[in-house]
Amino acid sequence: MSSSLILTCVLAYSALLFFIVWLTSRNATNETFFIGNRSSRWYVVAYGMIGASLSGVTFMSVPGDVGSRDFSYFQMVLGYLLGYWAIAFVLLPIYYKMNLTSIYTYLKTRLGLFSYKTGALFFIISRVVGASFRLYIVVYVLQRFVFDAWNMPFWVTVLIFILLILAYTFKGGVKTIVWTDSLQTTFMILSLVLSVILISREMNFSFSGMVSAITSTHYANWIDGDWRHRFFFPKDFFGGMFIAIAMTGLDQEMMQKNISVKTLGASQKNVIVFSIVLVFINLLFLSLGALLYIYAQAKGMAIPAKTDDMFPTIALHSLGTLSAIFFIIGLISAAYPSADGALTALTSSFCIDFLGFQNRNDLNEKQKISLRQRVHLCFALVLFLVIMLFYAINDEAVVRQVFKFATYTYGPLLGLFLFGILTKKQLKDNLAPYICIASPLICFVLDRNSKEFFNGYQFGNELLILNGGITFIGLWMISKRSAKLV
Numbered sequence: 001m002s003s004s005l006i007l008t009c010v011l012a013y014s015a016l017l018f019f020i021v022w023l024t025s026r027n028a029t030n031e032t033f034f035i036g037n038r039s040s041r042w043y044v045v046a047y048g049m050i051g052a053s054l055s056g057v058t059f060m061s062v063p064g065d066v067g068s069r070d071f072s073y074f075q076m077v078l079g080y081l082l083g084y085w086a087i088a089f090v091l092l093p094i095y096y097k098m099n100l101t102s103i104y105t106y107l108k109t110r111l112g113l114f115s116y117k118t119g120a121l122f123f124i125i126s127r128v129v130g131a132s133f134r135l136y137i138v139v140y141v142l143q144r145f146v147f148d149a150w151n152m153p154f155w156v157t158v159l160i161f162i163l164l165i166l167a168y169t170f171k172g173g174v175k176t177i178v179w180t181d182s183l184q185t186t187f188m189i190l191s192l193v194l195s196v197i198l199i200s201r202e203m204n205f206s207f208s209g210m211v212s213a214i215t216s217t218h219y220a221n222w223i224d225g226d227w228r229h230r231f232f233f234p235k236d237f238f239g240g241m242f243i244a245i246a247m248t249g250l251d252q253e254m255m256q257k258n259i260s261v262k263t264l265g266a267s268q269k270n271v272i273v274f275s276i277v278l279v280f281i282n283l284l285f286l287s288l289g290a291l292l293y294i295y296a297q298a299k300g301m302a303i304p305a306k307t308d309d310m311f312p313t314i315a316l317h318s319l320g321t322l323s324a325i326f327f328i329i330g331l332i333s334a335a336y337p338s339a340d341g342a343l344t345a346l347t348s349s350f351c352i353d354f355l356g357f358q359n360r361n362d363l364n365e366k367q368k369i370s371l372r373q374r375v376h377l378c379f380a381l382v383l384f385l386v387i388m389l390f391y392a393i394n395d396e397a398v399v400r401q402v403f404k405f406a407t408y409t410y411g412p413l414l415g416l417f418l419f420g421i422l423t424k425k426q427l428k429d430n431l432a433p434y435i436c437i438a439s440p441l442i443c444f445v446l447d448r449n450s451k452e453f454f455n456g457y458q459f460g461n462e463l464l465i466l467n468g469g470i471t472f473i474g475l476w477m478i479s480k481r482s483a484k485l486v
Helices: 003-024 030-038 042-069 073-097 105-110 113-145 154-169 174-202 207-215 233-249 252-258 264-298 307-317 321-354 365-393 396-408 410-422 429-448 462-477
Strands: 425-427 479-482
Touching: 003 154, 003 174, 003 321, 042 073, 042 113, 042 174, 042 252, 042 264, 042 307, 042 321, 073 233, 073 252, 073 264, 073 410, 105 113, 105 410, 113 154, 113 252, 113 307, 113 321, 113 365, 113 396, 113 410, 113 429, 154 321, 154 365, 174 207, 174 252, 174 264, 174 307, 174 321, 207 264, 233 252, 233 410, 233 462, 252 264, 252 321, 264 307, 307 321, 321 365, 396 410, 396 429, 396 462, 410 429, 410 462, 425 429, 429 462, 462 479
Parallel strands: none
Antiparallel strands: 425 479
């Protein structure tokens, strides 16, 4: 692709985004920014959440990982399905009953101020690191395959992306993101489908021939039966279930969109439909991964050292201009939902959970908007700095370990919410932060030494369950007496 064609694609896509911003952010208030005035259509939220859930990491890593772990990722996807149903019928009724704007307000009502602040802080840490990592992966690939040809410094590329995301979330917040996520989902799926079609044509596969080619290879194997392996089926399945509960149901970014739907029933319908569609989308990503490796082997291509490079290498260099255009747009579409929702949710959580917006009678609406916008700018700067830190580390293994450690912070959130929902006990609330800090540290030590401690056993996604369980037990130990459930 020529530099001018790439620039045209980026500008055209950005122009379309800002047109949607103009349509959705007129007369925006803080209520618009935080929960979209609770007027979002459930089917629009469901569709947009596909792109927000997949992210740029899924866009590149899932197809590439097929080369090393076959279809075993599908074990976790099926677990997601069960987790989303738990969100729909356990968590959402609580959020709607309490009319929450920040879901962590539940912790304040049920467990106390320290638990509330701890939960909100763990979300902020998780989302800053997670969103920065996802955006870093996408921008790094674009830099390597595209912008290096222009001799553009990496920090400039990152700054441009951050400024674009900042600009279109600055005013409209959730109301804008619900619609821009739908646009981004559309282009991501188009890129995925087009890549499958182009590879199938190159290989002269009919639809049935494509299915046969995939299923006849080892890539289609999806059940891992080795109990010591980190992809062992029960680990992945139940780990996927609790990942969905913790990283969607207990995540302000994801739930902020769901509770922007007017009624509980419509919001539940959104989650159920989204969860079913997501299974098929992930299956399509896995199928693309198998096709990429089948294509590379048939053409005698060298397999990239990094599996994340498999999709971009073939899409940009082997399948023609149309494939390259849609890959770039698909990748950008995957990058934006990783950061726009995070930026909005971080701003919302900080304003509500730490600045107490809902109880600030000393500020009028205009002053609140001004303060919210300053917080928004600060979090944009934080994302930029964390991404540049990842770039300075310049070690993929270390960066991924940092990202993995960020996922540990969802364990305390899981433990806090489970304790609140499943028990009637109250806490010695001032001790809750110590339990929530100790639990991920214990899990980190166990994970790093699991082979030595447990006869070759490797932790996989079940580490999140263990983390939540340790937090739950610790909270039980500092509980003091029964209380009426919220």
